[in-house]
Amino acid sequence: MENEIEVVIQEESGRIDKVLNERLKDYSRSQIQQWIKDGQVSVDDQPIKANYKVSKGDQILIRIPEPEELELLPEDLQLDIVYEDEDVAVVNKPQGMVVHPSAGHSHGTLVNGLLHQVKDLSTINDVVRPGIVHRIDKDTSGLLMVAKNDQAHEALAKQLKDKTSLRKYVALVHGEIPHEKGRIEAPIGRSKVDRKMQAVIEGGKEAVTHFEVLERFTGFTLIELQLETGRTHQIRVHMQYIGYPVAGDPLYGPKKTLKGNGQFLHAKLLGFTHPKTGKNFVFEASLPEIFQKTLDHLRKND
Numbered sequence: 001m002e003n004e005i006e007v008v009i010q011e012e013s014g015r016i017d018k019v020l021n022e023r024l025k026d027y028s029r030s031q032i033q034q035w036i037k038d039g040q041v042s043v044d045d046q047p048i049k050a051n052y053k054v055s056k057g058d059q060i061l062i063r064i065p066e067p068e069e070l071e072l073l074p075e076d077l078q079l080d081i082v083y084e085d086e087d088v089a090v091v092n093k094p095q096g097m098v099v100h101p102s103a104g105h106s107h108g109t110l111v112n113g114l115l116h117q118v119k120d121l122s123t124i125n126d127v128v129r130p131g132i133v134h135r136i137d138k139d140t141s142g143l144l145m146v147a148k149n150d151q152a153h154e155a156l157a158k159q160l161k162d163k164t165s166l167r168k169y170v171a172l173v174h175g176e177i178p179h180e181k182g183r184i185e186a187p188i189g190r191s192k193v194d195r196k197m198q199a200v201i202e203g204g205k206e207a208v209t210h211f212e213v214l215e216r217f218t219g220f221t222l223i224e225l226q227l228e229t230g231r232t233h234q235i236r237v238h239m240q241y242i243g244y245p246v247a248g249d250p251l252y253g254p255k256k257t258l259k260g261n262g263q264f265l266h267a268k269l270l271g272f273t274h275p276k277t278g279k280n281f282v283f284e285a286s287l288p289e290i291f292q293k294t295l296d297h298l299r300k301n302d
Contacts, residue, residue: 009058016041016052016060021195024062028195035062072101072128077113082283087152087276088145089118089131092285095141095261100129114146121146122153133157134230139250139262141288142169143270155275160230166271166282169225169235170214172264172294173244174254177213177221184209184238188231197251198233200241207231209238217298220247220258224268235265260290 005024012019017036021029032041039047040063043054054060080092091110098105101112114121114131121131124147131146133156145165147153159165189204191197208228215222221244225235236252239245245253249263258264271282287295 003064005062005064007060007062009054009056009060011056012054014053015050016043016048016054017050019054020060020062025195030196032062035064038065040065071106072115072130073107073112074116074119075107075112076116077108077110079110079113079117081117082143082285083281084118086120087148088156088274089114089148090270090281090283091144091146093136093141093144093267095139095288095290098138099135099144100132102128110144118146118148120148122148122150124150124153124157134160136267137233137236137263137265139248140169140265140267141285141291142267143283143285144267145270145272147275152275156272159272163228164273166269167227167230167267168269169227170266170268170287170291171223171225171235171239172247172258172291173221173223173239174219174247174257175221175244176216176219177223177244179213181212182210182242184211184242186238186241188234188237198231198237200237205229205231207234207238209235211239215295217302220298222295236263258294260294264291264294266291 007023017029017033020032033050035041036050041048042061043058081089082092083090093110098109101109111130123130125132133145133147133153136142136144145156147156185208186200187204188198188207189201191199206229210226211223213221214224227234236246236249240252246263246265247253247258248260266287269284273280
């Protein structure tokens, strides 16, 4: 079964993928280009290519295929479970691992590994996100808390909302930050230029990031960051906004950067109050090997 969208060109001009991207705000340009490539987009009943230039009066038909059914399968991914009891688990996610399944990432995610190793997971989120209270990006490494039942999930989510949990990150950024500490308060929302990206925009959601300089190198600074809010790509967007983008960041950083497996950003410290016992927990995860080796190399060259 397919959904169909009809678009009639009025005054627009230019490439069809660009025009459709401006009209269809819920879909990315890359998604539209894929539909064109797959023959799902036609003009006056004729399939077209992405470089087709629209004309006034063109009747465009987009056939949107049904999303693939995501099958959640347990996988033995040898996750680094830092702590586990009957209510919560803390996992140290490796760089390069997606947190939960989505289109294009149906296997090898943190959730697939949790289903194998932890088994009991909360059901508050949708079916593809059992146990997931908060997320970090695919190429960000570090600590995540996981809820094993719905009561624990609600309690941990409330701590995030009330800003009583502790989340500290370590990042290597481009440039030499002159001051020792900083507070970034700038609203974040979806970029109007590229829908895969976030940006500081007027009317965006409140976002607050604190940072402190740990070490300076020639052309780079190692910083520790603490989040007050948890917006998508928050640290990456905020550091780019103030002119010190995260090294290795393929979306928000410069093309000429340090070689690695994506951004040099690590969720180092995680603290929360246990939802049942009320005990305060703080966990720490050491830097990934490639991050540590890069720091050693920068120190040696300095």
